[in-house]
Amino acid sequence: MRILVQKFGGTSVSSPEARERVIQHIVRERGDGYNIVVVVSAMGRKGDPYATDTLLGLVRGDGDHLPPRERDMLLGCGEIIASAVLCGMLNASGVPSVALTGGSAGIMTDEGFGSARIKRVNPDSIIAHLCRGTVVVVAGFQGISPHGDLTTLGRGGSDTTATALGAALGAEMVDIYTDVNGILTADPRIVTDAKPLPVVSYAEICNMARQGAKVIHPRAVEIAQQARIPVRVRSTFTEDKGTLVTDDLALASGRPVRDKPVTGIAHVSGISQIAVKAIEGRSDMQLQVFQTMARHHISVDFINVTPSGALYTVFDKDAEIADRLLREAGFAPVLVPGCAKISVIGGGMNGQPGVMARIVEALTEQGISIMQSADSNTTIWVLVRESDMVVALRALHAKFDLHI
Ligand code: ADP
Ligand code: ASP
Ligand code: MG
Secondary structure, X not given: OOEEEEEEOHHHHOOHHHHHHHHHHHHHHHHOXXXXXXXXXXXXXXXXXXXXXXXXXXXXXXXXXXXXXXXXXXXXXXXXXXXXXXXXXXXXXXXXXXXXXXXXXXXXXXXXXXXXXXXXXXXXXXXXXXXXXXXXXXXXOEEEOXXXXXXXXXOOOHHHHHHHHHHHHOOOEEEEEEOOOOOEOOOOOOOOOOOEOOEEOHHHXXXXXXXXXXXXXXXXXXXXXXXXXXXXXXXXOOOOOOXXXXXXXXXXXXXXXXXXXXXXXXXXXXXXXXXXXXXXXXXXXXXXXXXXXXXXXXXXXXXXEEOOEEEEEEEHHHHHXXXXXXXXXXXXXXXXXXXXXXXXXXXXXXXXXXXXXXXXXXXXHOOOOOOEEEEOOXXXXXXXXHHHHHHHHHHHHHHOOOOO
């Protein structure tokens, strides 16, 4: 059975016209002989009636007062509505279809409301429908807990539904349809001349997604990589071929190869830098600092430990409490809120001299100071002031000729 999973994001199902485009993509691939499993996100973005953020806005404090279980019940409605609406439109167009919630599609998760992990997928129900020639429309971003409660998979989690179903069904391909022409060299909202990448490896896109490129959820890429399923990220609204995510060079043949040390640039804002100086006679400084953060579930990043102190970052939302906890423990931390982490990513930089020099050159030319840096063999990270972030992203993008 040749199975294709097609996932359509919020903007792709936001209006009747957009949904007509969705139906065209489904009909085309079905005509090519595929059995189709569709995964949908909630319709539209904040402000649209059934979008995830709009649903959250129904409760004071954007849902902060809801217990996690009930919050997931509310959030799950957006995708359920989208799946039923699309099913109705498909049937009206003469395409037999059925809509399933995540639970009825066999997606079983743990009890981690708000960011549940998929434990198992039982594809029997989907397969039974496909055998009858029916298009199966699954509500993305959700599953069912061992106690039968609806769980959600974390923001952006419909991508994860798509690749998890692809893996469970042995799909030939997973198509992620969105509002941009694929995975671009940087966020197009900031870098307007960002270019679509014809082919990327799982590792590169996973890295970009983890470092803030919102176009695909990193968990979705991990699942596709494990199952060795190729993923195409493409636009619902153009005929562009989009980006192929694969490690299989044979599959990528025919697509142009970009031979550059840097593949793309990603960013995360809303970060605070914390510097803690060692205190004379207290040898347990490092242990105290990081145990304190861990005890209070504060996630730390960009960690730099020397005998004279510790330098690291936390999210702005955790900065105040981190600062207070450190002071209570007898330290005198120096806090710099409002920073951004920029990641320069590329499988091709491994062993290539001069990449860091070009990063420093690009930022120095703009008068931007690097507050901290780190590197692996495929990524160089720099921390800058958030107020410098946009200029820094554009300068780095130009320095590495990513617009060409
Ligand atoms: P969907 O609702 O289709 O899942 P998302 O909003 O989750 O769409 O992701 C698509 C958006 O991701 C794009 O509109 C774009 O603004 C943003 N984005 C950020 N970084 C990148 C990147 N490197 N390539 C493409 N899009 C990116
Ligand atoms: N609707 C959910 C969100 O906005 C899931 C998704 O779009 O993938 O996070
Ligand atoms: Mg998304």
